[in-house]
Amino acid sequence: MASSKPDIAFIGLGAMGFGMATNLVKQGYKVTGFDVWGPTLERFKAEGGLAATTPAEAVKNKDYCVCMVATAQQAQAVLLDGENAAVPALPQGAAVLLCSTVPCSYVQELEKQLSAVGRGDIQLVDAPVSGGAYRAADGTLSIMAGASDAAIEKSRFLLQEMSDPTKLYIAAGGIGAGSNMKMVHQVLAANQILATSEALGFAAHLGLDLKKAADTVISSQGKSWMFEHRSPRALHPEFQPIASATTIILKDTSIITAEARRAGFPTPMTSTAEQVYFTGVGRGYGPDDDSSLIRLYWEGKGKVGPVAGTAQTDEAKLALVVGLLKGIHLCSAGECIAFAARLGLDLDQVFELCINAAGGSAMLEAVGPEMMSLVKTAGGAAAGSAAGDSLDKVVSELQEAVDEAQRLKAPVFLGSQALNLTRLALAHRPKTAAAATTGVVVKVWG
């Protein structure tokens, strides 16, 4: 392949797409880019890319087209519906890698549309990515790809160019499976991004030094990849630099809840996060970094009348913050794994993806294996291999945090929801069951 690298069309040169496309240029590919935003195309040319003025022009005579636009609506426009759309201009048998995060239902519909317009020859690959702009430019993304075997084989080299060698996940199930894997990963992202703001807002109500609180969390069982990456920006006076706008995680969150509703599946954690994201966007925080939602949590401090908590020492207060996060992460792990099981995904693959990507948390690592075992076992008999803390301990720490937040009149949307979910889970345990292990929470989803 090295001596005759195929030409690539690349549609959508945003924060992620620009990095991905320039990485391909650096790997020696001739890449023709298209974007609606002219200055981006100029920048791309400066990096050695070629520029097209329409999607159709970009894909002409290209056997490979990567599409990295922001939404399903945009994908539909550039591929099929818009003026000078790509699909009619693609050569026979060309591969289209749709790397945007879209609903499974959309990419499956797209596959049907291709057949309906007589382009069933196109080798569509459902290949959403994760990892952020830096890893995009570095060619070390996580990629979750679903497609026919033929399409995967045709495109494997290109997926490999864009991904870390250990982070290319070929999801069984064809078109839609990649998007579903990305979606269940985003259950963790949606909850853990907001949990960062919630925990630090709670720390503010507790009167803690927030930098110290963040450091404590990061070296505790309450840590998550998102907390580590978001907390510095949440504590920046202007929530800078903007790494990911609130509107972006809201978009992914809404995909999760909409697909879940379509499947009749409950997503109490992600739905709670979504409502808070709507509130943030309604306040005008949509373009701001998602870590800036800490504003929704700490704004009441000092405005809710005289309040008094019971935790006196910094140590006790920090333990409450960690307990809040552990409880939230427990339930976001449960929602992720239960949804993955409902969608028929390979749970071991999902787990491996999640712990090595932005959805990772100490709690997921600890309870994930037990949860997977529980959802595989229809009857609900625990595998009995609970790692880490007992459920009693996690619930009691979470309850202490929610109790204290109530005394301080501090909102803890996710923590309160997580506590209720653990209670609902316990209410549905068979009376004859052994003492509950931590992962049992996953059974609340059915």
Place this chain on the structure above:
Amino acid sequence: MASSKPDIAFIGLGAMGFGMATNLVKQGYKVTGFDVWGPTLERFKAEGGLAATTPAEAVKNKDYCVCMVATAQQAQAVLLDGENAAVPALPQGAAVLLCSTVPCSYVQELEKQLSAVGRGDIQLVDAPVSGGAYRAADGTLSIMAGASDAAIEKSRFLLQEMSDPTKLYIAAGGIGAGSNMKMVHQVLAANQILATSEALGFAAHLGLDLKKAADTVISSQGKSWMFEHRSPRALHPEFQPIASATTIILKDTSIITAEARRAGFPTPMTSTAEQVYFTGVGRGYGPDDDSSLIRLYWEGKGKVGPVAGTAQTDEAKLALVVGLLKGIHLCSAGECIAFAARLGLDLDQVFELCINAAGGSAMLEAVGPEMMSLVKTAGGAAAGSAAGDSLDKVVSELQEAVDEAQRLKAPVFLGSQALNLTRLALAHRPKTAAAATTGVVVKVWG
């Protein structure tokens, strides 16, 4: 009794207490009032009452003391802990009617404290009320009273003076049972007050005329006592007149969730409402009428970028608003009844109380009997007497509303939670069960 009405001490002459005390004056009682707010005492004297400068002075030689302060903390101060507290000054065998809304745990603790200080002779009655200031002054409150038989008999005439003849509920279970009845009623109040703001905020995002939306709701199966009473103030430009401050319903809400946590009982609906109340109080809306929380819901309209719903006609949009409320009311009814069952309350009595008080809703009337039958039946076999709409219909209407709210990026905290709860309930139905009737939602609580 008419010829020799006993003297009454009345502690706490706020909005409710003032009306209750002046009503007793009008009924021919000699009432000695105490309040920390001097001008109120002057007003009370002008209405024919007597004024005392301390609780001890008020109760001196009084065989009856009604306490109507705002919180458990205040009750503890005026009865026992404060300077010149009432209890030491009460005659032997006097009756104390605690009418404040307090946690069951507090009034039970108070009973123990009376014994501990050697005043086990006092005939304590746990007698919270409902009905608002107008009915307080009219002597037609709903009263939920729990106490020993002797204390009830001693105080029955006084409870009757303050209540509507059909709305005096003597709760079995002694001290704490009255507060528990009030508390489960407030589950409905907490959710349905906020649901009014949520539904009208959603109507605003839909672009509906809000007065027309309110009128439609009131003549629909989405109606509730709270919606009827709150919606005019929610639509008033300044949310006037202030009938009940946001801090008041937040106090009752926090009693519910705190007592539920103490019992290990999940309250996903009320907890969601509480988090939104915290947000409202944090925004500075605490002293404002609780109907003003509509501001939290409509503020994003026009600020969330171009959005487009699918409902085109006013009729379709109004149906979404009604569907949202029906779903919320279904789940608040479930939470109320499941919690009442957990607390061992007389469900028929709770139901009768609720449908005739501020917690009433068309949905509660329709599904309450089936829900009560289901929680009484351990195995979960439905009574098969589903009234009103099928669960499928309620869920599908609710889902349409939540779908549309998502398209409009409108927050619907309670509606989203209610939808997830119905899904969780369905996930736990035995596979062999017959088609789900509407009340089955109650089974999600265990």
